[in-house]
Amino acid sequence: MQVSQDLTRVAAVAAAIRQRIAGRTLAPGARIPSVRGFAAAMGVSKSTVVEAYDRLVAEGAIVSRPGSGFYVAGAARPLTLAAIGPRLDRAVDPLWVSRQTLEAGAGVLKPGCGWLPPAWLPDEALRRALRGLARGEAADLLDYDEPLGHAPLRGLLARRLHDQGIPAGPDRIVLTASATQALDLIARLLLEPGDTVLVDDPCYFNFRALLQAHRAKVVGVPWTPAGPDLDAFAASLRAHGPRFYLTNSALQNPTGATMSAATAHRVLRLAEAHDALIVEDALFDDLEPDPSPRLAALDGLDRVIHIGSFSKTLSAAVRCGHVALRAEWVDRLVDLKLATSFGSGRLSANLVHRFLADGSYRRYLDGLRARLADAMGLTARRLGALGLRPWLMPRGGLFLWAALPAGLDAAVVARRALAESVVLAPGNVFSLSQSAGRFLRFNVAQSADPQVFAVLERAMEGEMHATARERAPAQVRS
């Protein structure tokens, strides 16, 4: 297995180009060094450079202009999206997984996506809520919502949060179109361009895309099975004076790890010492087998802002999120919500309220958690048979974070799988430091079809053979 244990020459050439693009030595639109010149500079054959460039083209990092050479991708776009950051490489672009999974047609398998299959969701309860709405009050169907959002839903959410030890009355809860919009409003409220935000490394890829759209400086803190690495967290607080730290404390995306109580306590102490806020995205909390310590509960919702939605457990088609925060921030957040979206949706909020109020949610969650636990075990066994190792076995939730055998690049494997209509989620889309190149995130609920693993195996084998082929002539030459 020597072949797959070293960086191959092709991979080394590709990495050198990627690094220049990342460091802006090669800006978007810039011409890439010629094959001949770069082969001489790197001390490799021209065919090695050609293969590396082909790989970068396939990844979307560079484009070939026939008769002219290779160029860094991204410059043809007329308007600066510099705010979203450099498009280093479409394969590890933070939005690559979103676009691929959202655009996937009916025949495509999506173990890389971030949500449950429709068949796992409470279809009949939602239809019941829709029929109730169709017989309900006209204003709920036709009128704008109040500025904070549908009061009955805020009341119900306040009771749920209270049960979790989070002291948010209905007046401290603001409804939004989604948890993502909640985070967007928080960023508008708290950030000036150039402010620093700490995120976990790895973390949900959209955190990076969103924060970069706010022109924030995003700094990663290595994530461990018990939460953020506390030494690194403290050092980042000292070095960067971040405005806030953004995390999923329970069933973290992508790793499935949950912050321990001791770590949560230390995180709060450190944040307080450095006057940093914390934004806790509780998107997966309802999938926990038993509740872990909420940062917002430990803190009393003072330094911590708590966001969530039901898009993972009820419906992603019904857009409704929420944020709970300090009372004195509510008015400003609501002003920003009105200014930039003119309010959340009354119809969606009403549907979510009808659904949560009908009593079936708790039973449905019990069944869902059991089903996810079965799928987690099955997925881990199937991945193990292919030589992938889970980083840890999560307590629950959707995600299993697993490492490919050494020498395999998850982005390349994902590209090969995509050609066979399977969307995988390669690790580096989640990693600010680009240090998760061997990992893939598996959604266990979307991995039931054995075809997922057949395609994965072929993609891994294809990539091993490709690197072996590449290595052979290099050995002959050297």
Next chain:
Amino acid sequence: MQVSQDLTRVAAVAAAIRQRIAGRTLAPGARIPSVRGFAAAMGVSKSTVVEAYDRLVAEGAIVSRPGSGFYVAGAARPLTLAAIGPRLDRAVDPLWVSRQTLEAGAGVLKPGCGWLPPAWLPDEALRRALRGLARGEAADLLDYDEPLGHAPLRGLLARRLHDQGIPAGPDRIVLTASATQALDLIARLLLEPGDTVLVDDPCYFNFRALLQAHRAKVVGVPWTPAGPDLDAFAASLRAHGPRFYLTNSALQNPTGATMSAATAHRVLRLAEAHDALIVEDALFDDLEPDPSPRLAALDGLDRVIHIGSFSKTLSAAVRCGHVALRAEWVDRLVDLKLATSFGSGRLSANLVHRFLADGSYRRYLDGLRARLADAMGLTARRLGALGLRPWLMPRGGLFLWAALPAGLDAAVVARRALAESVVLAPGNVFSLSQSAGRFLRFNVAQSADPQVFAVLERAMEGEMHATARERAPAQVRS
């Protein structure tokens, strides 16, 4: 009527304080000059200053701290919302009307609001669409939408735009949560902090709030009955090099005026000469009795970006807007949409599509336009009887922009009416130059109740008497 034709001393004192707040001579949280000191400085009685300060307190511009004096409002809020601009005065804050109308309880009349009463909206058609959805495909209820948004609705919108001469295929249309979110995404796409945007003066108040949240410099162009004042528009293009000009070309909010074909042509020529883009918010187009020239149609959707929604004619509870733009900008706009809201709502888009596809929309619009025309005539007559003069008689739509008799301040009249549970829309919330202090915007569909005019009359009389009372002692003294 001498009493109401001059600026009263109270109004002059209040204006002097407002000006200092606006000019930041008095920053948020700053202490206002003492009553005694300011009376001496202004050469008026202490009671005049007391009354002026009381008025500013009622408007929300300043706050009274018992035993301590008066302070500029806004500093108690811990986090800067400087991006939203100075809160000169809660009565003319761009979001004042939104908050008042959205928060209004059941017994409150809302001639100042910007939407139709639920009873005017197509309640039964929407219930039919909901019942259809409740019997429809699971994915439409449960799954995320595709990145651009529900393809059947984009197809239908493309046909509608084509009928208006706007060449947008479905692939150039992106669905959003609202027209406001469409504008927000455009601002994210096009603006760097400090860029200039031209708006009409007066214009929809939320344009200012939204653009200021993007840290744009907002410059007003005087609006005439035929569109923007072309000399001022050209001068602003030369002086400020704006990124784009934002306008409602048809049935403008708040004036109801429509841009003439000749003006539209000149606006496009001037924008081209100065390389400015145009964002056309077509929110009220479906209320036109006959179609006026669309900027996006004249231009071929090259320099013009076209946005709209059905929140005014179908439902404000169903959040769904759209934007049509240059093909090469679509991808970046969609990336921004995913990064900041993770997609528009599939359920809402599906409802709008079912509604538009069922064929009743055109008939409903015919009836709605006739009903609005009747309400427009009735409202104009009732206002005329109270001495208010329409700026022009609009061709259609919701709004009548009418001037109070000289000497009356619309913000003060609105505050008095609010105490009697009638929400009015005072002119300066729409005016960047704060030059519409005598105007009120009336929503003719929300002005059917004679109580609106009874309360308006009392508020006007109360204000006339107050200014007369204030003036009397001044006359004695002088």
